[in-house]
Amino acid sequence: MRADARHNRARVLEAAEVVLARDGLSASIRAIARHAGVGLGTIYRHFPTQEALYQAVIIERAQRLVAEADALTVADDPGRAFFEFFTRIVENSTRNKTLADILTRAGLDPKAGTADISRDMRDAVERLLVRAQEAGAVREDLRMPELLALLGAACMAAERNQWDDELRTRTLTIVFDGLRPTGRHPASLLPPDFGSAP
Amino acid sequence: MRADARHNRARVLEAAEVVLARDGLSASIRAIARHAGVGLGTIYRHFPTQEALYQAVIIERAQRLVAEADALTVADDPGRAFFEFFTRIVENSTRNKTLADILTRAGLDPKAGTADISRDMRDAVERLLVRAQEAGAVREDLRMPELLALLGAACMAAERNQWDDELRTRTLTIVFDGLRPTGRHPASLLPPDFGSAP
Amino acid sequence: MRADARHNRARVLEAAEVVLARDGLSASIRAIARHAGVGLGTIYRHFPTQEALYQAVIIERAQRLVAEADALTVADDPGRAFFEFFTRIVENSTRNKTLADILTRAGLDPKAGTADISRDMRDAVERLLVRAQEAGAVREDLRMPELLALLGAACMAAERNQWDDELRTRTLTIVFDGLRPTGRHPASLLPPDFGSAP
Amino acid sequence: MRADARHNRARVLEAAEVVLARDGLSASIRAIARHAGVGLGTIYRHFPTQEALYQAVIIERAQRLVAEADALTVADDPGRAFFEFFTRIVENSTRNKTLADILTRAGLDPKAGTADISRDMRDAVERLLVRAQEAGAVREDLRMPELLALLGAACMAAERNQWDDELRTRTLTIVFDGLRPTGRHPASLLPPDFGSAP
DNA sequence: AATGAATGAGGGTTCATTCAT
DNA sequence: GATGAATGAACCCTCATTCAT
Numbered sequence: 001m002r003a004d005a006r007h008n009r010a011r012v013l014e015a016a017e018v019v020l021a022r023d024g025l026s027a028s029i030r031a032i033a034r035h036a037g038v039g040l041g042t043i044y045r046h047f048p049t050q051e052a053l054y055q056a057v058i059i060e061r062a063q064r065l066v067a068e069a070d071a072l073t074v075a076d077d078p079g080r081a082f083f084e085f086f087t088r089i090v091e092n093s094t095r096n097k098t099l100a101d102i103l104t105r106a107g108l109d110p111k112a113g114t115a116d117i118s119r120d121m122r123d124a125v126e127r128l129l130v131r132a133q134e135a136g137a138v139r140e141d142l143r144m145p146e147l148l149a150l151l152g153a154a155c156m157a158a159e160r161n162q163w164d165d166e167l168r169t170r171t172l173t174i175v176f177d178g179l180r181p182t183g184r185h186p187a188s189l190l191p192p193d194f195g196s197a198p
Numbered sequence: 199m200r201a202d203a204r205h206n207r208a209r210v211l212e213a214a215e216v217v218l219a220r221d222g223l224s225a226s227i228r229a230i231a232r233h234a235g236v237g238l239g240t241i242y243r244h245f246p247t248q249e250a251l252y253q254a255v256i257i258e259r260a261q262r263l264v265a266e267a268d269a270l271t272v273a274d275d276p277g278r279a280f281f282e283f284f285t286r287i288v289e290n291s292t293r294n295k296t297l298a299d300i301l302t303r304a305g306l307d308p309k310a311g312t313a314d315i316s317r318d319m320r321d322a323v324e325r326l327l328v329r330a331q332e333a334g335a336v337r338e339d340l341r342m343p344e345l346l347a348l349l350g351a352a353c354m355a356a357e358r359n360q361w362d363d364e365l366r367t368r369t370l371t372i373v374f375d376g377l378r379p380t381g382r383h384p385a386s387l388l389p390p391d392f393g394s395a396p
Numbered sequence: 397m398r399a400d401a402r403h404n405r406a407r408v409l410e411a412a413e414v415v416l417a418r419d420g421l422s423a424s425i426r427a428i429a430r431h432a433g434v435g436l437g438t439i440y441r442h443f444p445t446q447e448a449l450y451q452a453v454i455i456e457r458a459q460r461l462v463a464e465a466d467a468l469t470v471a472d473d474p475g476r477a478f479f480e481f482f483t484r485i486v487e488n489s490t491r492n493k494t495l496a497d498i499l500t501r502a503g504l505d506p507k508a509g510t511a512d513i514s515r516d517m518r519d520a521v522e523r524l525l526v527r528a529q530e531a532g533a534v535r536e537d538l539r540m541p542e543l544l545a546l547l548g549a550a551c552m553a554a555e556r557n558q559w560d561d562e563l564r565t566r567t568l569t570i571v572f573d574g575l576r577p578t579g580r581h582p583a584s585l586l587p588p589d590f591g592s593a594p
Numbered sequence: 595m596r597a598d599a600r601h602n603r604a605r606v607l608e609a610a611e612v613v614l615a616r617d618g619l620s621a622s623i624r625a626i627a628r629h630a631g632v633g634l635g636t637i638y639r640h641f642p643t644q645e646a647l648y649q650a651v652i653i654e655r656a657q658r659l660v661a662e663a664d665a666l667t668v669a670d671d672p673g674r675a676f677f678e679f680f681t682r683i684v685e686n687s688t689r690n691k692t693l694a695d696i697l698t699r700a701g702l703d704p705k706a707g708t709a710d711i712s713r714d715m716r717d718a719v720e721r722l723l724v725r726a727q728e729a730g731a732v733r734e735d736l737r738m739p740e741l742l743a744l745l746g747a748a749c750m751a752a753e754r755n756q757w758d759d760e761l762r763t764r765t766l767t768i769v770f771d772g773l774r775p776t777g778r779h780p781a782s783l784l785p786p787d788f789g790s791a792p
Numbered sequence: 793a794a795t796g797a798a799t800g801a802g803g804g805t806t807c808a809t810t811c812a813t
Numbered sequence: 814g815a816t817g818a819a820t821g822a823a824c825c826c827t828c829a830t831t832c833a834t
Contacts, residue, residue, distance in 0.1 A: 002834070005797055028824065039799040040826085046797095050825065104359055146368040149355055153369075156358065157351030161302055170344040171351075178376025203814070227808065237816035238809085248808065398813065401818055424803060435820040436805085442818095446804060500755055542764040549751030549765075553743055556750065557698055566740040567747075574772025599793070623829065633795035634830085644829065 009046045011036045016057045025054065025101075058101055062117045065089065069124035079137020082128045083176055086151060090172060093155035094162055104152050122148070139181045150175060207244045209234045214255045215296070222295035222357075223252065260300045260315045263287070267322035277335025280326045281374055284349060288370060291353040292360055298353040305346035320346070337379045348373060405442045407432045412453045417492045421450065450494075458498045458513045461485065465520035475533020478524045479572055482547060486564055489551035496555055499548035518544070535577045546571060603640045605630045610651045611692070618691035618753075619648065653711045656696045659683070660711075663718035673731020676722045677770055680745060684766060687749040688756055694749040701742035716742070733775045744769060 001009075015036035019027045029050050033040050047053035068088065072081040122144065129147060132138040154175065158168060213234030217225045227248055231238050245251035266286070270279040291297045304319040320342060327345060330336040352373065356366060397405075411432030415423045425446050429436050443449035464484065468477040489495045502517040518540065525543060528534040550571065554564060609630030613621045623644050627634050641647035662682070666675040687693045700715040716738060723741060726732040748769065752762060 002795090002797070004834075008797080029826085030824080041799055041828085042797075044826070048826095104355075142372070143368070145365055146372060149359070149361065149365055149369045150372060152359065153351040153355030156354045157302075157347055160354065161305060161347065161350065163347065167343050167347055170341065171347045174340070174344060174348060174376040175373060176376070177380075178372040178374070182375075200814075206815085226806090231817090238818095239811085239816050240814080242809070243814070398816090398818070400813070404818075425805085426803075437807085437821070438819050440805070444805095496754075500751075538768070539764070541761055542768060545751055545755070545757065545761055545765045546768060548755065549747040552750045552754065553698075553747030557701060557743070557746065559743065563739050563743055566737065567743045570736065570740060570744060570772040571769060572772070573776075574768040574770070578771075596793075602794085622827090627796090634797095635795050635832085636793080638830070639793070 005046075008036075008038055008042055012038060012043050012046055012053070013057060013060060016053055017061070020054065020057055029053070059117050062121050066117070066120050066124045069121075069128055073124070073127050073131065078128075078131035078135040082132035082138060083179075085125075085128055086154075086176070087168075087172055089151060090154045090158050090163070090168055093158040094168075104156075125151070136181060138179050142179060147179075150179075203243075206236055206240055210236060210241050210244060210251070211254060211258060214251055215259065218252065218255050218296050219294040223299070227251070256296055256300050256303070257315045259294075259296050260304075260319050263297075263300065264315075264318050264322040267319075267326055271322070271325050271329065276326075276329035276333040280330035280336060281377075283323075283326055284352075284374075285366075285370060287349060288352045288356050288361075288366060291356040292366075295357050298350055298357050301346055301350040301353055305343065305350055323349075334379060336377050340377060348377075401442075404432075404434055404438055408434060408439050408442055408449070409453060409456060412449055413457070413492070413494070416450065416453055416494055420493045421497070425449070454494050454498050454501075455513050457492065457494050458502075458517050461495075461498065462513070462516050462520045465517075465524055469520070469523050469527065474524075474527035474531040478528035478534060479575075481521075481524055482550075482572070483564075483568055485547060486550045486554050486559070486568060489554040490558055490564075493555045496548055496552035499544055499551055502544055521547070532577060534575050538575060546575075599640075602632055602636055606632060606637050606640060606647070607650060607654060610647055611655065614648065614651055614692050615690040619695070623647070652692055652696050652699070655690075655692050656700075656711045656715050659693075659696065660714050660718040663715075663722055667718070667721050667725065672722075672725035672729040676726035676732060677773075679719075679722055680748075680770070681762075681766060683745060684748045684752050684757075684762060687752040688762075691753050694746055694753050697742055697746035697749055701739065701746055719745075730775060732773050736773060744773075 012032065016027075016032045019032045019035050023031065029043055030040065032053070033043055036043075043053065047056060069085055072085050075081040125147065126144055129138065129142065129144070133140055133142070154172070157163065163171070210230065214225075214230045217230045217233050221229065227238065227241060230251070231241055234241075241251065245254060267283055270283050273279040287297060287301070300319065304316045304323070323345065324342055327336065327340065327342070331338055331340070352370070355361065361369070408428065412423075412428045415428045415431050419427065425439055426436065428449070429439055432439075439449065443452060465481055468481050471477040485495060485499075498514075498517060502514045502521070521543065522540055525534065525538065525540070529536055529538070550568070553559065559567070606626065610621075610626045613626045613629050617625065623634065623637060626647070627637055630637075637647065641650060663679055666679050669675040683693055683697070696715065700712045700719070719741065720738055723732060723736065723738070727734055727736070748766070751757065757765070
């Protein structure tokens with residue numbers, strides 16, 4: 001591919017990511033073209049269809065996530081890796097309205113072809129989960145469907161309602177406590193001196 | 199307002215509720231008019247704008263939710279009331295694509311006027327929460343923002359991904375375990391004989 | 397239907413006929429709207445699709461042709477009626493680029509539903525043909541497929557090349573001579589004093 | 595012109611001919627470039643405009659037709675040559691969507707410059723005609739305008755409606771009977787045993 | 793000279809909103 | 814007051830043509 005074409009393709013993807021993050025899936029191709037500073041035709045040269053472009057954005061994003069998950073898979077502390085991954089994804093969702101979609105898809109079609117990015121995502125998350133469970137950091141009875149459901153739900157909400165740092169922390173604390181093995185609730189939502197508990 | 203006008207307004211609202219529940223916010227005004235058996239103009243007589251109509255539907259729906267919450271507030275078992283409310287809303291979300299929006303709004307603008315329905319919603323949920331906390335069924339350090347965030351997130355995901363009964367149960371089990379006071383995990387996601395824990 | 401709607405529908409059809417006659421099937425909906433002095437939506441209110449509008453124009457035109465054919469069917473001189481019909485259609489084609497289409501269709505799907513206008517057209521032409529054959533004005537061995545082929549061909553060419561009166565007369569003279577029973581060539585293409593015949 | 599440029603020009607023309615034959619005048623420049631295995635720019639280097647390229651194709655095709663006509667002009671039987679030429683062209687029209695256009699043009703501008711291909715075409719056909727008339731195979735009063743009109747009409751219809759062998763034979767029988775001198779109708783459209791004529 | 797990437801006018805179509813009936 | 818016909822901006826997409834590589 002020619003240098004300028006590659007450049008423009010990247011510009012389009014970038015713009016699409018920004019505009020999708022801002023407008024959600026109702027973003028218009030024209031808005032993306034405007035944002036990217038290219039003509040309409042340029043977009044259609046690289047992506048045959050609106051659907052294809054949006055898919056590409058999602059796939060790109062997903063690939064980065066998978067890479068991140070893989071990087072964390074080899075981390076020292078499996079539990080920490082698992083929760084950190086969860087946190088990072090949700091954190092990113094505030095800025096990127098496509099993550100929920102990715103996770104939604106990952107949770108949706110478990111029989112998708114092996115080459116599928118949804119499958120990759122599922123697998124990457126599953127590796128993190130299994131390791132965390134083996135390390136005793138996550139309850140044994142947790143299965144992928146509800147994990148993806150939780151991840152997707154958190155992303156959707158964070159994306160839509162623009163969770164700030166505090167809200168994200170507090171909300172995930174609850175979820176994480178639910179994910180830990182019974183009996184262990186190391187974190188409290190209260191500041192140390194809140195002191196209303198008996 | 200004339201009797202027939204009042205009647206028509208009700209018909210429109212009813213139809214809008216059904217159609218919005220089915221199609222979500224992408225529902226078209228025309229679809230609602232058709233469903234209501236009235237002309238387009240009739241809708242615009244009562245609601246100046248699509249936005250206004252959808253707001254009205256959401257407000258109406260929210261009022262019913264508030265009523266439901268209030269009914270549960272006087273129930274015998276405050277903990278059970280709290281979790282039942284949570285469950286019911288999420289369950290309904292599969293069929294009604296309005297609920298996530300309502301909760302989203304409730305969580306969003308905490309400084310809205312006192313007369314606002316979001317405020318009512320917040321208050322109703324808060325009453326359920328406080329009673330459940332007083333009864334020791336919900337952790338003390340839980341605050342409204344994260345509760346509404348969790349509720350909204352679950353509704354959004356259930357609506358979008360059409361959670362089935364099993365997925366909903368399993369996912370909410372996690373969340374509820376996170377909501378309970380430390381140390382208490384009465385529910386397990388595993389069938390009794392799963393037995394893989396050491 | 398409301399009076400103004402009926403009026404506008406007629407205006408659209410009229411404009412479509414004019415524009416189609418001028419631009420052929422590549423006419424744009426926008427051009428028709430402009431010509432009719434109505435908005436785009438008005439056209440789509442009456443005709444769900446470009447295809448539907450063009451069909452409607454063709455059907456309307458065809459219905460008029462069928463009526464004309466029927467009127468001629470009861471004429472005194474069946475042979476004259478037959479040739480007059482042929483002539484008139486071709487004559488009209490100069491101004492109307494839809495006729496060839498109509499006849500094309502009539503020739504194409506002989507098994508179309510009974511209620512179809514193509515069928516009506518076929519039948520009307522066939523009645524004219526049979527009467528002319530019974531009167532000995534048209535050769536016995538002529539069948540519908542080639543008759544429609546000839547009619548369609550003449551219309552297409554007249555429409556496309558804008559046959560003037562003289563060209564039409566001379567060309568149809570040839571065709572008509574081919575249509576008459578063997579041995580009868582009453583017409584000559586030459587002016588009386590051309591005098592090259594033996 | 596450089597050798598490779600000349601080569602490419604030929605390739606483009608060839609491809610254009612194939613694609614135009616297949617798709618008619620609605621063929622896209624891109625399709626031709628693809629078929630020729632050259633870039634879009636190459637086409638535009640040799641032909642300033644889509645229109646110009648299509649003209650060139652038509653001229654080339656016409657030249658071959660003229661050659662064919664010329665070959666037949668020296669044939670033994672002038673009448674047979676004339677009718678064979680007519681038949682062949684119509685036959686080809688089913689597969690080649692260019693022919694109708696060529697004949698249309700030939701019939702259209704009788705005052706075009708002498709060097710014009712339309713003129714050549716006209717002349718070639720006229721030679722066939724005159725010889726056939728001199729041989730007594732075609733009526734004396736037939737002139738070029740109506741002959742070209744008939745040829746063009748038949749091609750157009752054959753192209754558009756994809757005349758099969760039988761329909762073409764039957765239709766041309768009529769036309770040819772009209773073209774023959776008065777009193778001679780050697781061919782019948784009926785099978786020998788049809789026997790309904792007196 | 794050749795390539796194909798970029799452009800943008802223009803095509804069909806939808807839908808919130810206005811307004812004559 | 815009710816109706817739904819009319820409007821036109823905006824949407825997705827195609828394709829002839831231009832121009833940087």
